[in-house]
Amino acid sequence: xxxxxxxxxxxxxxxxxxxxxxxxxxxxxxxxxxxxxxxxxxxxxxxxxxxxxxxxxxxxxxxxxxxxxxxxxxxxxxxxxxxxxxxxxxxxxxxxxxxxxxxxxxxxxxxxxxxxxxxxxxxxxxxxxxxxxxxxxxxxxxxxxxxxxxxxxxxxxxxxxxxxxxxxxxxxxxxxxxxxxxxxxxxxxxxxxxxxxxxxxxxxxxxxxxxxxxxxxxxxxxxxxxxxxxxxxxxxxxxxxxxxxxxxxxxxxxxxxxxxxxxxxxxxxxxxxxxxxxxxxxxxxxxxxxxxxxxxxxxxxxxxxxxxxxxxxxxxxxxxxxxxxxxxxxxxxxxxxxxxxxxxxxxxxxxxxxxxxxxxxxxxxxxxxxxxxxxxxxxxxxxxxxxxxxxxxxxxxxxxxxxx
Numbered sequence: 001x002x003x004x005x006x007x008x009x010x011x012x013x014x015x016x017x018x019x020x021x022x023x024x025x026x027x028x029x030x031x032x033x034x035x036x037x038x039x040x041x042x043x044x045x046x047x048x049x050x051x052x053x054x055x056x057x058x059x060x061x062x063x064x065x066x067x068x069x070x071x072x073x074x075x076x077x078x079x080x081x082x083x084x085x086x087x088x089x090x091x092x093x094x095x096x097x098x099x100x101x102x103x104x105x106x107x108x109x110x111x112x113x114x115x116x117x118x119x120x121x122x123x124x125x126x127x128x129x130x131x132x133x134x135x136x137x138x139x140x141x142x143x144x145x146x147x148x149x150x151x152x153x154x155x156x157x158x159x160x161x162x163x164x165x166x167x168x169x170x171x172x173x174x175x176x177x178x179x180x181x182x183x184x185x186x187x188x189x190x191x192x193x194x195x196x197x198x199x200x201x202x203x204x205x206x207x208x209x210x211x212x213x214x215x216x217x218x219x220x221x222x223x224x225x226x227x228x229x230x231x232x233x234x235x236x237x238x239x240x241x242x243x244x245x246x247x248x249x250x251x252x253x254x255x256x257x258x259x260x261x262x263x264x265x266x267x268x269x270x271x272x273x274x275x276x277x278x279x280x281x282x283x284x285x286x287x288x289x290x291x292x293x294x295x296x297x298x299x300x301x302x303x304x305x306x307x308x309x310x311x312x313x314x315x316x317x318x319x320x321x322x323x324x325x326x327x328x329x330x331x332x333x334x335x336x337x338x339x340x341x342x343x344x345x346x347x348x349x350x351x352x353x354x355x356x357x358x359x360x361x362x363x364x365x366x367x368x369x370x371x372x373x374x375x376x377x378x379x380x381x382x383x384x385x386x387x388x389x390x391x392x393x394x395x396x397x398x399x400x401x402x403x404x
Contacts, residue, residue, distance in 0.1 A: 021125040022148025028118025033156025038169040061361035063115020072350020087120025092180035099173035130345035131194040142331035143276035154265035157258035224337025226392035234385025240364025264323035271327030291328025298322035306379035
């Protein structure tokens with residue numbers, strides 16, 4: 001449990017609790033980041049096309065989407081701690097089993113279960129912060145969770161390449177299982193229950209449906225959610241396509257790809273930290289606007305590279321600029337979206353992030369349509385995502401808002 005002497009980040013949020021919640025938030029995305037450098041090796045091991053192995057990534061994202069639709073509403077009815085414990089424990093088991101699979105279909109099945117388990121930390125951890133903070137403190141808390149999650153692109157590829165070198169791609173899944181066990185231990189030690197019985201929703205599907213209807217009638221929710229959905233779609237096009245763009249098109253080694261991906265992760269951490277630092281001085285609207293403008297610049301550089309030739313001097317900065325400003329977008333946009341739905345934060349965040357991961361799951365197959373030697377689909381899918389995110393934000397947001 002968390003002692004009262006712990007230093008708090010905002011109203012009632014202990015620093016140790018926020019650190020543990022950040023680890024749980026990393027757990028799901030780390031599942032994809034670690035095995036991205038191993039996708040070509042996995043395809044070779046199973047003797048299949050790259051697009052077949054990419055179904056594991058799609059399966060993971062589908063699991064992330066569906067799992068949140070269960071975990072979020074469940075946490076509104078039974079509390080936050082039990083779903084978090086179940087998710088991290090299931091992740092450990094599924095990742096361990098994933099290391100033993102003999103075929104691609106079983107690999108996809110294991111990744112779906114891993115996605116289901118990893119989804120719990122994404123939605124319920126944010127709900128815990130929403131239970132305990134408001135206004136700029138809420139935005140700052142979400143930004144800090146975003147900073148923690150941003151460590152995934154830094155740790156993931158390096159860890160993945162290291163484990164790939166030590167024991168092949170199967171060692172990567174064993175490493176994820178160990179990390180999930182660590183997250184479970186931190187949860188037990190540092191995260192208390194934040195959603196007391198008197199604040200919980202009835203265990204009634206009709207209540208959940210009413211929250212969903214209320215969410216989609218809220219202009220705050222639609223504006224913030226659609227901005228998240230489409231910017232994350234662009235990000236996942238980068239995540240799913242970058243291994244082949246960097247390694248097959250540009251000719252980098254797996255270690256070189258890991259370095260590129262890590263550079264994007266460093267940029268994401270910097271932007272997330274800046275968003276947390278500026279939360280008390282800049283409005284959510286301004287932070288989101290800054291992020292979308294930078295992301296549009298990155299998409300433009302990738303588009304130019306698709307037209308004039310796959311130059312690393314255009315592609316690499318473009319990919320970093322698509323990835324990094326998500327630190328300005330995701331946390332503030334989610335806080336903006338749930339402004340009117342604090343009474344059911346678990347359910348509303350679950351709806352938002354479930355659609356986020358479903359939409360994201362469409363990106364890797366679309367990028368793969370052109371094969372591994374052209375960047376045209378990569379550039380187009382990213383441009384579509386960035387454009388739709390910007391249009392959602394600039395056209396749907398209320399003219400006048402009062403965000404406490």
